[in-house]
Amino acid sequence: MKLSAGLSALAISASLLAGCAQFESKRGVEVNWQSSVTGQLVSGQSTRRDVLALLGPPSQVIALDGESALYYLFEHSEGEGVILILYNRMQIDTRYDRAIFFFNEDDVLTEYATHLYPADEA
Amino acid sequence: MRPSGTRASAALLTCVLLAACSQWRYDLGAPLGDITLPSPKTPLAEALQLLGPPLLVSATDSGFVLAWEHWRIRENSVGFRLGALGADFLSADWGDMRIKGEFLLLTFNRDHLLTSATRSDWDNHGGGGKAIQPLFGFVSVVDVEDLTEAMPQHRWGSSLLQRLPGTLNTNSNPDTGKSGLQQRGTPTAAGQQSLGMD
Numbered sequence: 001m002k003l004s005a006g007l008s009a010l011a012i013s014a015s016l017l018a019g020c021a022q023f024e025s026k027r028g029v030e031v032n033w034q035s036s037v038t039g040q041l042v043s044g045q046s047t048r049r050d051v052l053a054l055l056g057p058p059s060q061v062i063a064l065d066g067e068s069a070l071y072y073l074f075e076h077s078e079g080e081g082v083i084l085i086l087y088n089r090m091q092i093d094t095r096y097d098r099a100i101f102f103f104n105e106d107d108v109l110t111e112y113a114t115h116l117y118p119a120d121e122a
Numbered sequence: 123m124r125p126s127g128t129r130a131s132a133a134l135l136t137c138v139l140l141a142a143c144s145q146w147r148y149d150l151g152a153p154l155g156d157i158t159l160p161s162p163k164t165p166l167a168e169a170l171q172l173l174g175p176p177l178l179v180s181a182t183d184s185g186f187v188l189a190w191e192h193w194r195i196r197e198n199s200v201g202f203r204l205g206a207l208g209a210d211f212l213s214a215d216w217g218d219m220r221i222k223g224e225f226l227l228l229t230f231n232r233d234h235l236l237t238s239a240t241r242s243d244w245d246n247h248g249g250g251g252k253a254i255q256p257l258f259g260f261v262s263v264v265d266v267e268d269l270t271e272a273m274p275q276h277r278w279g280s281s282l283l284q285r286l287p288g289t290l291n292t293n294s295n296p297d298t299g300k301s302g303l304q305q306r307g308t309p310t311a312a313g314q315q316s317l318g319m320d
Contacts, residue, residue: 005129006129009129027272027273027276028273028275028276043167059275059276059278060179060275060278060298060299061278062179062180062181062186062298062299062300063181063300064181064185064186065181065185065232067232069179069186069299071175071179071275071299073273073275073276075272075273075276085142086142086143087142087143087144087145088142088143088144088145089144089145089146089147090144090145090146090147091147091149092146092147092148092149092270093149094148094149094150094151094270095151095152096151096177096273098174098175098177099175100170100175100176100179102166102234110166110234111166111167111170111234112170113170113171113173113174113175114174114175115174115175
């Protein structure tokens, strides 16, 4: 009887101290490279000025021996977990929305690619 | 105090003082999947269409290099703490880490044609340890910080605004996209980073 009371107390204590956690972290530039926006760009015609006007300042400007690239990055981490005192578990998923644009010596767009997770499409 | 009350208090105290099993799971990026490596001389536009934007980009002497990566990190730890108010009378810890990842590297020449493609997949033990530490816990038995840090692109702007020795060295930093790139977890005491100026 005393043993079961002790175990019950332990179980109640553990359940009272149980918790959960959820958090998210966002870093990077604002996502402006939805397909409706980048659809206005044409390789071989659009210029760096056009890209900057549509998307704003990039995360990184890369010099490529006369050519250049603009890199846009939005990093989104989501974490959730359970805290059960005797067992704790956290899961953190990080996804990267990104876009890259290559320009030739005349600042004309040569190639580009974008990636956007559906949750960030809106 | 009644014996049952004492027992309940002891059980409660035990729960608080004995931190037990903790598991951390990190998933960075998206799996590369069963993609077929582009063949040599594939145009950049085709590679981007196949793989999407790379996660890392850098200029090289003969063109540029692009990389895609996906990491899964599993950290398990078990610890016991006997103490209170931040001072552990005794702590015993065991930790273990497993790393699973994919890395795809493509190099292009100045004509934007693929010159090489390589991919690596790994599923390795990433380290771990055991410790019994009196009074204070000085040692962390598992360390994943260098593997889970934010992408270097976020630091690009600030890297140009460091104190002068650091700014002068910026072009040699693998984070700038001008001097090659490196994978997560690369040791900083060897190679190009060892030349860094603080």
